[in-house]
Amino acid sequence: MDSLFAEAGLERPDSEQTASVEITDQLQPSAAEVAGIHKRLPDLSLGLAVPDIADDWSAYIRAVDSYVAEHGIDVNRGPLDQLLPPDRVAEICSRFEKDFGASPWDRLDYGVVTLAVLTGTLLDYFLVATPAIPGKDFKGEPQRGSPVTAWMREQSKRLAPGSKEGNSFQRWIAEQTTAAEKRAKVPYDLVNKDGLSSKLHRLMSLGHSPDLLGVVFGVKDIVCRTCTFVDQFGRFQVIDRSNYGYGGGTEPDLLQALVKVIAHGFSDVFTAKGLPAPFLSVLQLVNVNSGVTLRKGGPSVSVTHLVRYMYSNGYDLRHFMTMAIVPSIAELIIRTYHTLRTCRNEADLGKTGIRGKFKLSKMLALTHGLLASGNIVKIALSNWNPTAFNLAQFGTLAKQMLSLLKLAGERDILIQQQLADGWKELLAENSKY
Numbered sequence: 001m002d003s004l005f006a007e008a009g010l011e012r013p014d015s016e017q018t019a020s021v022e023i024t025d026q027l028q029p030s031a032a033e034v035a036g037i038h039k040r041l042p043d044l045s046l047g048l049a050v051p052d053i054a055d056d057w058s059a060y061i062r063a064v065d066s067y068v069a070e071h072g073i074d075v076n077r078g079p080l081d082q083l084l085p086p087d088r089v090a091e092i093c094s095r096f097e098k099d100f101g102a103s104p105w106d107r108l109d110y111g112v113v114t115l116a117v118l119t120g121t122l123l124d125y126f127l128v129a130t131p132a133i134p135g136k137d138f139k140g141e142p143q144r145g146s147p148v149t150a151w152m153r154e155q156s157k158r159l160a161p162g163s164k165e166g167n168s169f170q171r172w173i174a175e176q177t178t179a180a181e182k183r184a185k186v187p188y189d190l191v192n193k194d195g196l197s198s199k200l201h202r203l204m205s206l207g208h209s210p211d212l213l214g215v216v217f218g219v220k221d222i223v224c225r226t227c228t229f230v231d232q233f234g235r236f237q238v239i240d241r242s243n244y245g246y247g248g249g250t251e252p253d254l255l256q257a258l259v260k261v262i263a264h265g266f267s268d269v270f271t272a273k274g275l276p277a278p279f280l281s282v283l284q285l286v287n288v289n290s291g292v293t294l295r296k297g298g299p300s301v302s303v304t305h306l307v308r309y310m311y312s313n314g315y316d317l318r319h320f321m322t323m324a325i326v327p328s329i330a331e332l333i334i335r336t337y338h339t340l341r342t343c344r345n346e347a348d349l350g351k352t353g354i355r356g357k358f359k360l361s362k363m364l365a366l367t368h369g370l371l372a373s374g375n376i377v378k379i380a381l382s383n384w385n386p387t388a389f390n391l392a393q394f395g396t397l398a399k400q401m402l403s404l405l406k407l408a409g410e411r412d413i414l415i416q417q418q419l420a421d422g423w424k425e426l427l428a429e430n431s432k433y
Contacts (some may be wrong), residue, residue: 131314184263187241218261234287235385
C-alpha cells in the first residue's frame with residue numbers, strides 16, 4: 001500500500017486517525033460469494049506436514065493415503081488449481097507457454113516446408129540420380145546418371161597422381177597428390193593379399209574411410225603396423241604388416257600418424273575408384289540378407305555384397321558430395337526462412353530461445369523425413385537400384401532426430417532450473433517473517 005500511495009503521489013493516512021465506517025448490507029458479499037472465496041484459497045491453518053518415510057515403504061504409502069484423505073486433497077486436480085486463485089493459475093500457465101510451450105505453425109511454415117521438400121526431391125531425382133554412367137542399365141532398364149558426379153569424375157582425372165593434363169592449378173594439385181602418394185605409405189594400403197582386391201581394398205580397409213572411423217583405424221594401423229579390414233566374408237580382421245616389408249624404422253607418434261592418414265587419403269581421393277562414402281565401410285560388417293537383387297531374376301544378396309556392388313559402381317566420396325546437395329538446399333531454405341521470421345518477432349523464441357530452436361528443429365525433422373521418403377520413391381522408380389539411395393539425406397535425418405532429442409533434454413533442464421530458482425526466491429521471501 002505504501003508503494004501504491006507513493007506512485008499515486010498521495011500521502012497515506014494514519015490508520016489511527018481514520019474513522020471506522022460501516023458497509024451497507026447491499027455491498028456485503030453474500031454467503032455463496034464468501035464460500036467461493038474460501039474454496040479458492042489454501043487453508044493454511046491445517047499445519048500440513050510431510051509424512052515420515054521411516055523404514056517401512058508400505059507404512060509410508062499408507063501414511064500418504066491417510067494424509068490425502070485427512071486433508072481432502074484431490075489427486076485428480078493439479079496442485080496449482082488447489083492452492084492458487086484461477087486468475088493466478090491462468091497467469092502462470094500463460095507465462096509457461098510463452099517461455100517453454102510449443103510454437104504454433106501457420107500456413108507459411110507449412111508452405112516453406114513444402115517448397116523445401118519439392119525442391120530437394122526434384123534435385124535428388126534429376127541432379128543426384130545415380131552414380132552410373134549415363135545410358136548404363138540396371139536389371140535391363142537404363143539408369144539416369146548424375147551430371148554433377150560425372151563432372152567431378154572428369155575433373156578428378158586432371159588431379160590424380162601422375163596426371164599432366166589441365167591448367168596450371170590442376171597440374172599443381174596433381175603434383176601434390178603424386179608427392180603424397182610417394183611419401184604417405186601406410187600399412188593398411190594392402191592390395192591383392194588376404195582377400196583385399198585392387199578394386200575394393202579402399203572400401204574393405206577401414207583406414208581409408210573418410211570419416212572419424214578412418215581416422216581412428218588409420219592412426220591405429222600406422223602406430224601398430226597393422227592392417228584392419230573387413231574380409232570377403234564380412235568378418236573383421238587385423239593382420240600384422242611387418243611381414244610385408246613395412247617393418248623397420250622409428251615408431252611414428254600419433255600426430256605423425258594422423259598427418260600420414262590425411263595425406264594418404266588426399267592421394268587417393270582423385271583416383272578412378274576414389275575413397276568410399278563416409279561410414280560405408282562399416283556397413284560391410286552387416287552380413288545379413290538385404291532382400292535386394294542385383295540382376296533380373298537373381299537371388300537377393302547380403303548387405304556386405306550390396307555395399308561392395310555400390311562402391312564398385314561409383315558410389316564413392318564424389319557421389320556422396322553430390323548427394324549432400326539435397327539436404328544442404330533444404331537446410332538453407334528452412335534456416336533462412338526461420339532466421340528472417342524470428343528477427344521480426346523475437347518474442348516467439350521463448351526462454352533462452354528454446355521455443356524458436358524447437359520449432360526450427362521440428363521443421364527440419366519434418367523436411368528431412370519427407371525428403372527421405374521421396375528418396376525411397378526415387379529408388380523404386382530406378383528399378384530398386386541401390387546406388388539411388390541417398391546416404392547423405394538419411395544421415396542428415398538421423399542427425400536431426402538426435403538434435404530434437406537433445407533439445408528436449410535442454411528444455412527439461414531449463415524448466416527444472418526455473419523451478420529451483422523459484423523455490424529459492426520463495427524460501428528467501430519466507431525467511432523474512
